[in-house]
Amino acid sequence: MDLFPEVAIELEMLSKTGIPGKLSKALRNWSLRKSTVIVCPTEMMASYLIESGFSRDRIRVMHHWSDGSEIYPVPRSTNALRRHWGLQDKFVIGYSGNFGRAHDFATLLEAAALLKNDNDIHFLLIGGGQQRARVEETVGIQQLKNITFKPLQPPENISESLSAADAHVVSLIPRLEHCIVPSKFYGILAAGRPTFFVGSPDGEVANVIASTRCGEAVEIGESQKLADLIVQLKNSPERCENMGRNARDVLDIVYSRNNAVQSWSDLMSGLQQRAEEPLQSSVYRSA
Incomplete structure (x- = not known):
């Protein structure tokens, strides 16, 4: 789902010009060229592979x-985790998932510092x-x-965990837009919560947010924005609820x-049909 070795190269864990980086990419490209079809989770990843020389006809998004x-909205008033963590009377901004190298936390922490005197957030x-x-x-x-801070919650608590926040931050x-998509975004959609995306305004998540009105997007470093x-959403409960409904709707309709x-299933059926066509042609010619 993520594209390697590009992820390691972009994070400067692997040199683009060094032998390990070149060899890894060559082997990866060899494996893709041997594939009948290449499935990408985003349009940007597909475009990157096409620009890298792979046939558009063999790529699917x-x-x-x-x-x-499995993941569904849990009302704030009945959320046991929210009550257990003492967050009933707060407007909660969540981050849930991997604290990985691909994510920016400085913008989130700076925004939290700016809001440290707001006891409602x-x-x-x-x-x-x-x-x-x-x-x-x-x-x-x-x-x-x-x-x-809380540890990652067990699967049976995932709905309550994601629903404990009134809105989530994804970054x-x-x-890395061409080689990673933050999969946590789709769980947030399922939980019916708005997303504050921190990253490229032209990225996959930012585009979904803009087209479906299920959150807001800012660029890295725009902590004041x-x-x-966050304050605007806290002060507009109806808007927050509408964004949450939009989030769940786009999950149900698209994702x-x-x-x-x-x-x-359609992809596999198509591949099976293509595989059977040469055999059918041979049978027809023999007949």
Whole structure:
């Protein structure tokens, strides 16, 4: 789903000009050229591969999805985790998932610092990963009492966990748009919560948000804008609820599990039909 070795190269973990980087890319390209079809989760990844010399006819775009029966909106008033964590009376901004190298946290932390005196707003960061220790260190140094950390929750609590926030932050470093899509976005859609996206305004998530009105997007470094948008959403419960409904609607209509299963079924049926055509032609000629 993510494109390697490009991810490692863009994060400067692998040199583009070094032997390991060149060899990894050559082997990857060899495997793709041996494939009958190449499935990409975003248009940007598909465009990148086409520009890299792969045939447009062999590339399909099939988006990520989320299971709407497994992840669903839990009302704030009945959310046991929200109550257990003491967040009933707060407007909660969530981050849930991997604290990975591909994500920006500086904009989120700066927005939290700008809002530290607003007692109605709280930030809930759930998950773990390479950057979590650094984020926790920054929160401690700046004494940001409006941020709470929690571990990644078990699968049976995923709906309550994602629904504990009134809105979520999703981020992606812009240079990774062609090789990564933040899959956490689709779970947020399923939970019926708005998304604040931090990254490229022309990226996959930003485009979905703009076209469906299920959140807002800011660029990396626009911490004041993010803080202002959070306050605006807190002060407009009806708008927040509308964005949440839009989020769930786009999940059900576009990014549902059923749609994904149907798309993959159609793809496999088409490949099977293509594989049988030469055999059928041979039979017809023999007859």
